[in-house]
Amino acid sequence: MWRNSTTLSFSSKLLSSSSSTNFDYFHYAYAFSIFTPNAVVDKTLSPSYQRFYSSSAAPSPSPSSDSVLKLGFLANKSDAFRPLTFKASDAIQLVRYYGRCYWELSKARLSMLVVATSGTGYVLGSGNAVDLAGLCCTCAGTMMVAASANSLNQVFEINNDAKMKRTKLRPLPSGRITMPHAVTWASSVGLAGTALLACKANMLAAGLAASNLVLYAFVYTPLKQIHPVNTWVGAIVGAIPPLLGWAAASGQISLNGLILPAALYFWQIPHFMALAYLCRDDYAAGGYKMFSLADASGQRTAAVAFRNCLYLVPLGFIANDWGVASGWFCLESSLITLAISAAAFSFYRDRTTQKARRMFYASLLYLPVFMSGLLFHRLYDDQQSVVGNPNRIVELLSFPEEVTANGKDDRKKKSRYVTASPQGHPPVAYASIAPFPFLPAPSYVDQ
Known part of the structure; x- marks a missing residue:
């Protein structure tokens, strides 16, 4: 909120001008101050609004007793209270301002890289057909959760970011947005992203997303100021999104x-x-x-x-x-x-x-x-693999004399078929052949 001296100086300027005073300056500036308590002006504002802020800081005579400045209304003996009004250009300026803040809070380019890894995992886990609607929902949910995690990271590191050249101009350390506003934004998109994954994908994918958010914001972030092991914890955080995509597509890990x-x-x-x-x-x-x-x-x-x-x-x-x-x-x-x-x-x-x-x-x-x-x-x-066809599996397993006649070559060939099966667990398949022939064959061979 403006300081009293600034407000009074500006109101006196309005009153000292002619009857054609432009009230839009006051209307926009007051509304803008509601959303930006620190009164930090973004460079993208139009020249007229910048002139307002530059002029409001200059000293001016005190207001007359006939004027009243109250919550967006300006009144004197000749003018009744006038309500707060917005133009379309004002709304566009606000959308641009906060859209820019949210973009930087979310580290949007980094979040899009996370989305790319999650989408790749989804395609790999989809088999023959990729559900495009499911892919879009998974990517959208991942983007929101990643944006939430990055925003909370900046909330916790606001003092540290203010000391670094490459981060001191971020929305929080520069004062372009308040901490409660950033926390509200992070909480909203995080919950929405997790809910979207739970509804449109499955609970496994939603659980991975929520756990990754907690790991990044509440484990990795404080560790950065405690111990160098934070790099390896951060690597785990980066490895989870493709696993999330795979789980969203296949329903399993x-x-x-x-x-x-x-x-x-x-x-x-x-x-x-x-x-x-x-x-x-x-x-x-x-x-x-x-x-x-x-x-x-x-x-x-x-x-x-x-x-x-x-x-x-x-x-x-x-x-x-x-x-x-x-x-x-x-x-x-x-x-x-x-x-x-x-x-x-x-x-x-x-x-x-x-x-x-x-x-x-x-x-x-x-x-x-x-x-x-x-x-x-x-x-x-x-x-x-031909193992994907159950009839072919029966055919392969119904001729044991071929394995006996040809020896190890056919056994290895059969093991490659089993290993390549998308339903199988490859390392287990190796346990059923030499030098471990006494171990039982994996259960999925019998299916």
């Missing part, structure tokens, strides 16, 4: 659905280590306990990044072996993994800002290429 979450988990470590090295001075000013702050030389930071890049190497082969993607994906995955690993190794050998930035850009390229390749080369149910 299977081992095949863990390939993309594993990629997200291991990818985030080199990605964030590069960012933490580049912004280590800013993180130190903000009071965040990042891994790079305790590593002056950067050697340990680079080693952790390089090690996690190597963890990405077998994912393409696992995706093919488990029947999620074709053999071409193995080649593509290997190439892009070697590229990011080479960038990480270069940073390990020469720990400079240039090499860290190169590794950061390589990580930005890796994720969309990996997800696109996984979608393009994914195997449908009828491509994954």
